[in-house]
Amino acid sequence: MRFDILHTVFYRNKAAYIVGRVVSQSGVQPFIIAVLHHEDKGLYLDALLTKSSQMRVIFGFARAYFMVETHAPSALVRFLNQLMPNKTIAELYNAIGFHKQGKTEFYREFLNHLTQSKDEFTIAPGTPGMVMMVFTLPSFGYVFKVIKDKFGESKPFGRDTVLKRYQLVKSHDRVGRMADTIEYSNVVFPLARFDSNLLTQLHKTIGSSMVIEGEWLIIKHLYIERRMTPLNLFLDNADDASAADAIEEYGQALKEMIAVNIFPGDMLLKNFGVSKHKRIIFYDYDEVQYLTDMNFRALPKAQNYDDYLTNEQSYSVAPQDVFPEQLCTFVTPNPMYKQFLLSTHPELVDVNFWKQAQQKIKNGQVSHIYPYPTAQRFIHHW
Incomplete structure (x- = not known):
């Protein structure tokens, strides 16, 4: 039996992670040890993760990059890829904070996929947004998002705000x-791979951000994100138990973003996706702001009987004002989803x-959101 443990420690937020594997006659067992720090008692082991699926979540696309010090990033990535073969080389470079190399590897993977596939780019599934034009290649697990030339009337900001x-x-x-x-900037696509409906929509919505040169379509600026099932579409096809789990996850996602000073802004279900691990993940950032910049208010009570009968808004609302009591009204009008939430x-x-x-x-209290189930944590008695 042999233990292979990386000298490199992976730091993120309050935790450090030790990564390795056990090699024996029965096979290879990867593991991650989560190490936390108690202000009085010092370092302690918080969890031992031994499943590849758990490791992939730790290195997931919805988490902050690790802080890693290494003189041989390619060797580190190769080792990690052996432990998590379902992760691409690009994903692992990104996870350890080597963004430029990650972008290069991703583009290579994309070009290689284009040569080995024949399907067409199409409009991405989901409710069309007012800020982004989103399309996808069905055989490739990502979406391409381009800022529209004009936004909907309910979006009182411009391109620079979206970029920020x-x-x-x-x-x-x-x-x-x-x-x-x-x-990415100036991304080249084969024009023949775009279906006619998508091409028409691109001309209408992002005309200033695209150029056609011969057999190529060039998009001047875009974002690429992992493709997920939009939560509203997932719920349309879910049974009651799955819907209840998804709505509970949605609420938990909001709480965890709030805990790290993120206010998502547009909290409609269509702006959240369901990952293959059934986690609810937010992906529409054009209204994101710091939680501490918002002004949370209770709904004013009716001033008189006429106001009560008409149920009309008779109070002023500033741009940063938010009324949490309206969450269910606008986000989950479905009575069953409202009950679940x-x-x-x-x-x-x-x-x-x-x-x-x-x-x-504001008081400097930093929440710790564990990237593994509570059941995986060791029990500590200080």
Whole structure:
């Protein structure tokens, strides 16, 4: 029996991770040891993860990059790839913070896939957005997002704001709930691979961001994200038990983003995706802001009987104002989904919950969101 343990330690947020494998006659057993620090007692082992699926979540596309010091990143990535063969080389380079190499490897993978496939680019499944034009190649597990030339009337900001907000998410703790984006300029696509409907929509929505030169379509700027099933589409085809689990996960996703000072802005179900691990992940960042920049308010009570009868809004609303009590009204109008959400996360419609979350952040309290199930944690008695 042999233990292979990387000298390199993987740091993220409050945790350090030791990665290795056990090699024996019965096979290879990968593992990750999560190490945390107690302010009084020092270092302690918090969890031992031995499943490849758990390791892939630790190195997942919805988490912040590790801080890693290595003089041989290619050797490190090769070792990690042996432990997690379902992860691509590009994904692993990105996970350890080597973004440029990750982008290069991803583009190679994309070009290689184009030569080995014949399907056409199509409009991505889901409700069309007012800020991004999104398309996909069905055989390739990603979506391509291009900022539209004009936004919908409900989006009172411009292109520069969108770029800043996507960069905010890129550099922030994504806490396993916000998909990573890969940003490219002047990406060349084979024109013949675009279906006619998509090409028409591209001309209408992103005409200033694209150029056609002979057999090639060049997009001047785009983001690439992992493709997921939009939550609203998932719910359309889910049984009651699966829908309840998804709505509970949706509420948990909101709480975890809130805990790291992220306010998602547009919390509609269509802006969240369901990963293959059934995790709910946010992917629409054009309204993202810091939680501490928002003004959470309770809905004003009716001033008189006429206001009560008409149920019309008779109060002013500033751009940063948010009314948590309206969450179910706008996000989950479906009575069954509303019941699921209120039974598992009733705090989300309580203005005091949001204000308390703000105050914790302002007080410097840093939440720790564990990237592994609570059941995997060792029990500590200090």
